[in-house]
Amino acid sequence: MKSARLGCVSGLFAAAVLAVSAMAPGTAAAAPLPVVGPGTGFVTTGGVDDLTACSIAAVGYDDAGRLVALTAGHCILSTGLPVTLVGSPAAPVGTTAVGHWGPDYGVIVLDPTKVTPVASLGGITVTDIGIGSVGQPVCKTGLGSGLTCGTIVDTRGSDLMSDAVTVWADSGAPLMAGTTLVGIASHASGAPLLSPTAYASASESVRLLSESGAPGAGFRPV
Numbered sequence: 001m002k003s004a005r006l007g008c009v010s011g012l013f014a015a016a017v018l019a020v021s022a023m024a025p026g027t028a029a030a031a032p033l034p035v036v037g038p039g040t041g042f043v044t045t046g047g048v049d050d051l052t053a054c055s056i057a058a059v060g061y062d063d064a065g066r067l068v069a070l071t072a073g074h075c076i077l078s079t080g081l082p083v084t085l086v087g088s089p090a091a092p093v094g095t096t097a098v099g100h101w102g103p104d105y106g107v108i109v110l111d112p113t114k115v116t117p118v119a120s121l122g123g124i125t126v127t128d129i130g131i132g133s134v135g136q137p138v139c140k141t142g143l144g145s146g147l148t149c150g151t152i153v154d155t156r157g158s159d160l161m162s163d164a165v166t167v168w169a170d171s172g173a174p175l176m177a178g179t180t181l182v183g184i185a186s187h188a189s190g191a192p193l194l195s196p197t198a199y200a201s202a203s204e205s206v207r208l209l210s211e212s213g214a215p216g217a218g219f220r221p222v
Contacts, residue, residue, distance in 0.1 A: 033114060034088035036069065037121035037222075038174045038181075041086035041143030042108070044096055050077050053086070055142035055173040057184045057202070058126040059110070059117040063210075063218030067117060069108040070219065071172030072186055072200070073099045076106040083108050085115075086143060097215040103158050104186040104198075105205035106172070107216035117222045123147045125179045126221045129202050132160045132175070132182030140164045140199075142173030142185060152182075153196055158204045161189065161196040168192065175199040181221070 040056040054075035062068050076099030082092035093114040098107035110117070119126050122141035132138065132152050139149040140162075150163035160183045162175060175183030183199025210217045 033116045034085050034093065035118050035121065036085060036093065036110065036115045037118035038124040038126050038176075039122040039141035039143070039147075040069075041169065042071075043084050043086060043089075044075070044077065044081045045084060045092070046078070046081045050081050052077060053143065053169045054171045055144070055169065055185065056108070057172055057174040058129075058181050058219075058221050059119075060219050060221040062216050062220075064215070066215060067110040067112045067115075068097070068216045068219065069094070069110055070184060070202075070205070070216070071106045071108060072184055073101050073104045073106040074186070075099070075172050076108075083110075098209070098212075100205075100208070103184075103200035103205045103208070105184055105200050105209065107209065107214065109215050119222050124174060124176050126174060126176070126181050127179040128181070128221065129206055129219075130177065130180040130182055131203050132177055132199075132201070136177050136182075138162055138164055138175050138177050138182065140166065140170070140173050140175045140183075140185060142166065142170030144169035144173075156198065158201040159183075159186065159198040160201060161198055163196050165193055166197040170197075175202075 057070040094110035144167040148165040154161040173185040
């Protein structure tokens with residue numbers, strides 16, 4: 001069956017997500033910074049063709065000391081786009097930096113003066129990055145469907161296939177084995193909710209990212 005990308009929610013839908021977020025009450029200057037961590041929803045803004053609504057897999061630091069977030073590569077339609085958190089639309093909190101397909105991973109460079117990075121959010125805690133295996137119990141949390149759990153049912157190349165439920169806007173969400181990040185939500189192998197989701201291998205993504213020397217190289221979770 002034709003694959004369906006989960007989180008490349010472009011055009012009108014992403015604009016609607018941003019519009020709903022913008023309806024939230026204004027935040028006072030002294031209010032706490034918005035929290036960003038595993039499963040946090042974000043919107044990229046720019047031209048109409050640049051709009052996406054996706055999820056963050058994990059937040060951490062790279063070898064250059066930058067605060068960065070891992071997500072799905074197909075959520076990064078171009079580099080340098082402003083990134084706004086769903087529910088906190090007052091101002092951008094970072095910019096898109098890397099969009100890679102095969103495996104499907106991406107990087108956002110966050111402004112440390114605009115966010116509070118956390119390792120635990122939405123019932124998920126990320127302490128490290130590792131390799132997933134068939135039969136392993138896993139859970140994911142994302143903007144589209146929240147916290148869902150299942151197992152790794154298969155592998156396809158470096159991708160992990162899991163029956164942990166996903167829908168559109170979950171792209172980029174973390175697939176967790178305990179507190180180990182093993183995958184990044186990429187696409188449904190058929191119809192979302194009815195077929196396994198492909199998760200980019202987190203370990204392979206971080207390995208390739210580190211070899212590239214791009215922002216995010218040497219990623220380590222907060």
